[in-house]
Amino acid sequence: MKLTSYCNRIIEYSFYALFFFVPLVFSGNTSELFEFNKMWVTFGLTIIIATTWLAKMLLQKKSIVKRTPLDIPLMLFLISQIISTIFSLDTHVSLWGYYSRFNGGLLSTIAYIILYYAFVSNLEVRHILKSLKASLIAGLLVALWGLPSHFGADPTCFVFRGNFDTSCWTDAFKPTVRAFSTLGQPDWFAAYLAVLIPVAMGYFLKHQASGIKNHGKNKTILLTSCFLLLISLFYVDLIFANARAGFIAFWVVNIFFWIVLFWKKILPQNVLVKSLIMLNACFLLLTFVFGSPVTQINNLTLPSLSTAHQPPTHSSTSQTGQSQTATDDQTGITDSGKIRLLVWHGAIDAWRANLQNTLIGTGVETFAFAYYQYRPKAHNLTSEWDYLYNKAHNEYLNYLTTTGIFGLGTYLAFLGLFIFLSLNVIAHFPLQLPAHDKSLETKHWKLEILPVALLCAWLSILITNFFGFSVVIMNLFLFLIPVWLLMLTGKISAEQTTDQQTVSPTALQWTGIVILIIVACYLLLGLFRYWYADSAYALGMNLDHVDQFQQAYPQLLQAVSTEPDEPVYKDELSLNLAALSVLLYQQKDTKNGQQFANNAIILSNQVVSAHPNNVVFWKNRVRVLYTVAQGDTPHQKQYYQAALQAIQQASDLAPTDAKTWYNYGVLTGQTGNVQKAIQILQHTIYLKPDYRDAYFALGTFYHQLAVDKNGAVVNETMQQKAIQTYQYILDHISPNDPDVKKSLQEWNTNVSQ
16 A cells, blocks of 8 residues: 555544544543643644645645635634734743643644644545544543433543542532533533534434435334434433533524525425424423523423422522622522623723734733733622633634734634635535545435535534633534535535655655654654643642642652743742741751742742733732741741732732732731721722621721730720721621621620720
8 A cells, every 4th residue: 555545544544533532532630631631632633644644745745735715714813823922911821722721722723724724635525424423423422421420420430539420520510410521511511512413413314315215214214213312312411511502502503404404495395394393392302301501491391390389498698698799699609691791891891902902912812811900890799709711701702802803803704704605505505416526325415414414513613602612622623614514515626635656755755754753753742741741730739739738749840840831830839839848947947948938939930020911820929928938937028028019910910809909908917017908908898899808807907906015995996997897797798707706796895894
């Protein structure tokens, strides 16, 4: 077999692996279980595909890059990402993507575009069908994996801990409430299923149509039954994901699917009517039995009706009793739609802040830093007031904020042109069979039904991206479904690439191939090294979180030594060293305690100097300096002053972040400037009027100004302010707060004395 044939096989099976393994892969060893590993598999297979493609060009002594109708918007989009990365708030983040996700960074965009051109330049229509089959098989496994988690038996927990339950997840992840399978998040799981269901529906119709002409009745019934079961499984999991965006996206494209089929009369009317009734009756029945993520629909389903006559349960007052100004009065959880509107408002404010942001944005994947600077004050009154938002939860606004008009404009041009081409193709149904393709088994299937199904699958991505953001598998579909549809409908030539090759490669060709292999191995080794460093970092970080600092130290040191250019590792190591320095001081080991403290500060200096716009690093620097001060008491004042400078920088980068201002106020008071601390805390409660801790600290500082060193009240005005502040907590925020009640009792005792 010619070497070019081997290259074709490698490219072909790498694509199958891409669509099969990416949805399935996850690892408990990494800092992010799902997306990190999916991105790394995508990077690895992209390197293999690109290397093989280049080797094929060397062997054939020509460029093998097919032109497509989407070339111009794709290249302009890539240019916009490069420019935005160059002028980014944080070039490292823009290049790699926000740490742990990585999807969306410049490197990931380059990978997706390489895959786009690699497929169209090297593969044929038959490979599209095999890629779809690989996707459906993977989808079947993903759906089966996620199904039992809804009933309290999660296979992931069995893999991680050996327990076939949901105990491995925290309260923030409840698969019994919202299933997420191997995708890692319910919205991503639902978006993935919303892509696969239209494709499976297309296969269902294929076998319905094939049964008319080619197959026997029994075979048709068997095949259609199998796909009906597959579609039902996907739809049940879609319900269990409990994600409104994915559910709505499916129903929108489902309606569009049937409108197109009936409009263009792609199949005989009796077949279409029968299929329409069969599939949609199934969807409606499953919705009635299992419920719906949409409240208005769910009120009419069996789960809701069965509980309608049960006595209502009233939730007890929360431990903090926080005022739910912007939250649900019963649950204390803000509606996600309200939060999204606030995030979108901040995204638009960040975009229009200055000319550079307007044109090219703040930098690819730098939304977390941009949003902190323009975060609406009202966000502090939501249940997610202290969450870090590294995405706009709207793919289009995310591009607008981070890559400006240029980035969003070229992205929309890519989407819009493909929609135009697709609708133009549909308008000209029925299409003619391509003369070169003799393998078309059913004209209606490959030329009409499948393209409509693919367009519906692709349109569902646009809808779910409007209410969320893309992940690895969704971006693979976003960039490759256009290739598939255009190849199927003849908009891109699907003729087989000729395997022109000399009888035996020349020495120069062999040299080029060897160099390519060496470069590919180096890149793959780099990916593995990064993955290994992340695994060490994940273990060290988890040990830090349970105060096992000594055990965490070698792991974090390994991460930094393996990937010294990754600031996240240095940042965590600096926190670890600071904690260890305190332990050493407590053990009277002053020399090593000082050494660890110095190393912690040096690392922190390196991180914030290289990444001055990353508010997270500045916050952690405050933690480092404050922690070190607890051990090195002779230099405590010096460290406190440095921590104050750091927290002030953090407050400049996050001017509406109530928690940052609270820490700023407390630290200012601890350094002796109580009057300024009071001013800062007053600003804090202006930002978040229901902030219990800020009121408590404010009352404490009022009391400090009210008493002398013996505890006697010498300033009655300040004492009354302290009492009023604490009373406000009891009246409006936390009625049974034990700390507040205890302090008030002690103060009353002191006053009476």
